[in-house]
Amino acid sequence: xxxxxxxFEKVWRRHEVAAETPDTPAVLYIDLHLIxxxxxxxxxxxxxxxxxxxxxxxxxxxxxDHSTPTRTEQVFGGAPIAIxxxxxxxxxxxVNCAGFGVELLGLRxxxxxxxxxxxxxxxxxxxxxxxxxxxxxxxxHGALGALAFGIGTTEVGHVLATQCLLxxxxxxxxxxxxxxxxxxxTAKDLILAIIGRIGVAGGTGHVIEYRGETIAALDMDERxxxxxxxxxxxxxxxxIAPDETTYAYLAHRxxxxxxxxxxxxxxxWRQLPTDPGARFDKEVDIxxxxxxxxxxxxxxxxxxxxxxxxxxxxxxxxxxxKSLAYMGFEPGSPLAERPVNVVFVGSCTNGRxxxxxxxxxxxxxxxxxxGVQMLVVPGSQQVKRDAEAEGLDKVFLEAGAQxxxxxxxxxxxxNGDLVPKxxxxxxxxxxNFEGRQGVGARTLLASPLTAAxxxxxxxxxxxxxxx
Amino acid sequence: MEPIKTLRSRTVVLRASDVDTDxxxxxxxxxxxxRSGLGAHLxxxxxxxxxxxxxxxxxxxRPEAKxxxxxxxxxxxxxxxxxxxxxxxxxxxGFRAVVSTQFADIFRNNSLKNGLxxxxxxxxxxxxxxxxxxxxxxxxxxxxxxxxxxxxxVRFPLEPFARxxxxxxxxxxxxxxxRENEIQAYExxxxx
Numbered sequence: 001x002x003x004x005x006x007x008f009e010k011v012w013r014r015h016e017v018a019a020e021t022p023d024t025p026a027v028l029y030i031d032l033h034l035i036x037x038x039x040x041x042x043x044x045x046x047x048x049x050x051x052x053x054x055x056x057x058x059x060x061x062x063x064x065d066h067s068t069p070t071r072t073e074q075v076f077g078g079a080p081i082a083i084x085x086x087x088x089x090x091x092x093x094x095v096n097c098a099g100f101g102v103e104l105l106g107l108r109x110x111x112x113x114x115x116x117x118x119x120x121x122x123x124x125x126x127x128x129x130x131x132x133x134x135x136x137x138x139x140x141h142g143a144l145g146a147l148a149f150g151i152g153t154t155e156v157g158h159v160l161a162t163q164c165l166l167x168x169x170x171x172x173x174x175x176x177x178x179x180x181x182x183x184x185x186t187a188k189d190l191i192l193a194i195i196g197r198i199g200v201a202g203g204t205g206h207v208i209e210y211r212g213e214t215i216a217a218l219d220m221d222e223r224x225x226x227x228x229x230x231x232x233x234x235x236x237x238x239x240i241a242p243d244e245t246t247y248a249y250l251a252h253r254x255x256x257x258x259x260x261x262x263x264x265x266x267x268x269w270r271q272l273p274t275d276p277g278a279r280f281d282k283e284v285d286i287x288x289x290x291x292x293x294x295x296x297x298x299x300x301x302x303x304x305x306x307x308x309x310x311x312x313x314x315x316x317x318x319x320x321x322k323s324l325a326y327m328g329f330e331p332g333s334p335l336a337e338r339p340v341n342v343v344f345v346g347s348c349t350n351g352r353x354x355x356x357x358x359x360x361x362x363x364x365x366x367x368x369x370x371g372v373q374m375l376v377v378p379g380s381q382q383v384k385r386d387a388e389a390e391g392l393d394k395v396f397l398e399a400g401a402q403x404x405x406x407x408x409x410x411x412x413x414x415n416g417d418l419v420p421k422x423x424x425x426x427x428x429x430x431x432n433f434e435g436r437q438g439v440g441a442r443t444l445l446a447s448p449l450t451a452a453x454x455x456x457x458x459x460x461x462x463x464x465x466x467x
Numbered sequence: 468m469e470p471i472k473t474l475r476s477r478t479v480v481l482r483a484s485d486v487d488t489d490x491x492x493x494x495x496x497x498x499x500x501x502r503s504g505l506g507a508h509l510x511x512x513x514x515x516x517x518x519x520x521x522x523x524x525x526x527x528x529r530p531e532a533k534x535x536x537x538x539x540x541x542x543x544x545x546x547x548x549x550x551x552x553x554x555x556x557x558x559x560x561g562f563r564a565v566v567s568t569q570f571a572d573i574f575r576n577n578s579l580k581n582g583l584x585x586x587x588x589x590x591x592x593x594x595x596x597x598x599x600x601x602x603x604x605x606x607x608x609x610x611x612x613x614x615x616x617x618x619x620x621v622r623f624p625l626e627p628f629a630r631x632x633x634x635x636x637x638x639x640x641x642x643x644x645x646r647e648n649e650i651q652a653y654e655x656x657x658x659x
Contacts, residue, residue: 017653018646024628027646029653039550041500046640059659067498085498092500136549136573152551152577154639162643164650168626170572200485201543201569234546236572300485300546319484319541412494412548421517433489433547435512 004275006172007241008207011147011272015130017164025166031129032146033059033159034115035102037093038066038414039134043157044096054100056163061124062097062104064090065114067414070377070404075107082416100160113380113406116140116348120224121382123253127242127269132159137348137430138237139230143223144250145242145272147207150231170236171281173206177214179289184464186358187222188350188428188447190214191229192294192304194286200302203235206282209274210240214288220249221354228349229430232301241273293462296432296445297335299323303432307450307462310334326434327442328422335444335460341423343374343401343455344437345448347411350428351379353386355448359428360392362452362466363399369458374401375417377409401455413438426454468582470636473607474563476536479526480600484541488553488574491545497552505552506559527560531601536563539596543567545574545585554581564606566613568593579629580639586613592621608634 005013012028020026033056035043040062047054054060067086073079081087090107097104105112111122116137119125127145132138134156141148151165158165175194181187195202208230210223218226223240230238247266250256257265292306303323305311313331314320324331345351345359356378368374376396378384384406387393393403410417411429413436419425421440428451432443446454449463456466483490496508513525521528538557544567545553554577557565564584575585586606588596595615596602605614608630612620632639653659 014657017649022627023631025626027643027649029650029657029659031659038497042502042551045501050640052644083498089498089500134549134551136547150549150573152549152554152573152580154551154577154580158640158643161640162646162650164643164646166628166639166643200546201571204543204569204572231547234543234571300487302485318482322483412489414494414497431487431489431547433487435493436489439493439512439517 004278006274006278006280007145007209007239007272008147008172009278011128011130012169014128020169025168028130028165028167030132030159030163030165031059032061032119032124032131034119034131034133034138035060035062035156036066036115036133036135037064037089039153040096040156041089041092042153043160044100046157047100047160052161054102054160057101057103059163060102060160062093062102063112063115063118064093064107066408066412068107068407069415070407070409070417072405075405086415110381113382114348114351114408116228117351117379117383120144120220121253121380123250123256126250126256126265127246128272132165136231137228139235140224140228140348142230142237142239143220143227144246145239145269147237147239149237171206173203173208173235174280174283175208175210175286176283177210177212177286177288179214179287181214181288181291184449184467185291185293186447186449187218187225189291189294190288191226192296192301192445193291195229195233195301196294196304197286198233198284200232200300201234203230203233206235208233208235208238209280210238215240216243219354220245221352224352225349229301232430242269293447293450293464295335295450295460296443297327297329299326299432299434301430301432301445304445305335307336307460336462338460339424340372340426340454340458340460342419342425343368343372343451344377344410344425344427344429345451346375346377346379346409347429348379348408349430350448351377351383353383355428356383356387356392358448359452360395362449362456362463363401364395366399366456368400368455372455372458374455375404375410376401377404378406380406410437412436419443426451426460468636468638471563471582471633472609473605474536474584475603475605477601477603478537478539478566478596479532479535480597481526481538481540482597485543485546486540487547488545488550489547491553492550492556497550502555503559505556506561509556509560536561537566537604537606538562538564539566541567541597543569543571546571549573551577551581554578554583558583566593566596579633582633584633586623588613588621588623
């Protein structure tokens with residue numbers, strides 16, 4: 001009998017072209033390479049310089065999301081893309097994909113969207129695959145039982161040219177979650193609480209497997225929210241074992257295996273979950289039953305607290321003090337009831353249909369508070385259509401929010417969707433770094449429910465007060 | 468890539484921990500399609516005021532920082548976004564090494580591929596370096612040691628293959644391309 005293995009170990013071993021030695025890293029085969037306009041141009045340039053083709057264009061898939069506009073007229077015509085350099089980047093991706101034979105869901109394609117939303121949505125992301133992309137939130141795809149991680153542009157070039165990466169085997173970290181999430185407490189609150197617990201470097205060098213009854217009870221959208229933010233704990237990747245929820249999600253998606261191939265794939269996927277008795281390098285236990293909605297108060301995602309709490313006091317920590325000074329917050333003060341200027345619902349963390357449903361559930365029949373700007377940006381064009389079919393767009397528009405085309409948008413503000421200097425944004429995105437949403441912008445990360453409740457009140461609000 | 472075996476410089480000390488790659492190079496500078504010229508925007512929002520004028524109190528703007536090639540920073544340097552623009556900006560500015568107690572995984576990988584040395588030292592040596600900006604230190608890849616002005620040397624971990632590539636100017640892509648037969652055999656075995 002082979003020794004019991006973890007989910008990660010099984011996927012890793014199946015992709016070893018050559019195992020690691022003391023002198024050389026493993027050569028790891030990549031099943032799905034996702035590319036986008038921001039981190040690929042310099043990689044294609046290397047291929048051109050060296051006269052190399054894309055080795056497996058059939059395993060390579062491109063879209064554009066980071067620098068693309070979200071205003072309908074800039075996407076579908078009537079107005080140019082406002083930022084010239086962004087327009088150039090979009091054109092360059094079109095030229096590169098055409099030149100190297102890579103499939104591209106371009107700016108006006110009806111299945112375009114944020115790369116980490118459309119991979120699973122199309123069924124490209126599957127259990128047991130290795131998935132990479134020049135973007136740290138590639139960890140999202142681990143929700144389907146894939147080993148998925150972000151890489152730099154040099155490595156994008158390596159995968160384009162060889163379909164392989166040189167990698168040292170990461171360590172494993174099990175996060176065992178038990179207990180039922182209370183009403184109004186979401187997967188976003190859970191992952192924020194986990195990051196608060198283990199810290200922004202707590203997962204460094206590790207692949208996390210999220211396990212336990214609480215994780216098994218999450219739907220796929222929620223699992224993707226959890227795995228998405230693994231990188232904010234420093235982890236290389238986050239994974240969740242595939243189960244019936246995963247298979248039901250994938251069945252009949254356009255790029256998932258069909259018919260006989262589906263049955264064959266399913267039989268393989270069922271072998272993937274961690275064997276009983278398999279050892280992890282590290283384990284952390286989390287009780288989810290007592291969690292509250294969470295909100296960040298500082299300038300990294302580990303600076304997070306329950307919405308009813310007060311900002312911690314660390315009198316001797318200069319870095320902590322600098323972070324609070326940037327935010328304009330006092331140690332020991334509450335966050336609830338603080339005024340909010342901007343609310344952003346979207347991103348690869350919380351831009352899926354269930355996230356929009358959550359936000360709409362609190363906005364229906366209510367208005368965004370005067371003076372608050374609320375932006376709702378679906379994660380993909382498919383999410384946008386699905387939301388419109390349910391009338392969610394009308395809920396948002398009638399409440400006074402803006403309803404946009406899909407993209408990364410205000411999560412990183414590359415496309416000009418920015419939070420003005422000094423203003424407070426409650427955002428469903430993943431990073432509250434200084435200047436992340438605009439120079440001088442102050443970001444409070446939270447769930448779609450908390451974001452919507454805060455939009456209605458114009459103040460940081462516990463969503464349970466409106467439920 | 469130019470081989471790199473040793474490095475000697477005075478240090479610049481950045482008193483911040485968990486420095487994320489958004490600080491190293493803000494997203495608005497990522498619309499470039501080349502690798503060059505990003506040094507001008509390194510730490511842009513800390514280096515320049517809203518009017519574009521240099522912030523006199525920011526460490527890189529101080530006269531003694533000029534010409535230094537070793538940056539010392541707080542714990543967990545390079546977290547967040549995978550943007551390789553971060554090491555491109557640091558090297559374009561002139562840095563050849565960053566010293567910290569811990570590096571984020573993707574930043575460390577990206578740095579090694581661009582000849583930027585992520586030097587992870589123990590908390591004691593790190594604490595001393597943080598308290599002594601401008602210290603004259605040397606880094607030796609053969610012995611994987613950093614030597615303090617006192618003559619005391621501290622070891623740092625460096626993945627053996629990355630070390631070999633750095634010291635010999637070996638290009639990892641060339642190495643991977645040389646494994647083509649094995650890659651083909653793997654593809655045949657798995658029918659991918």
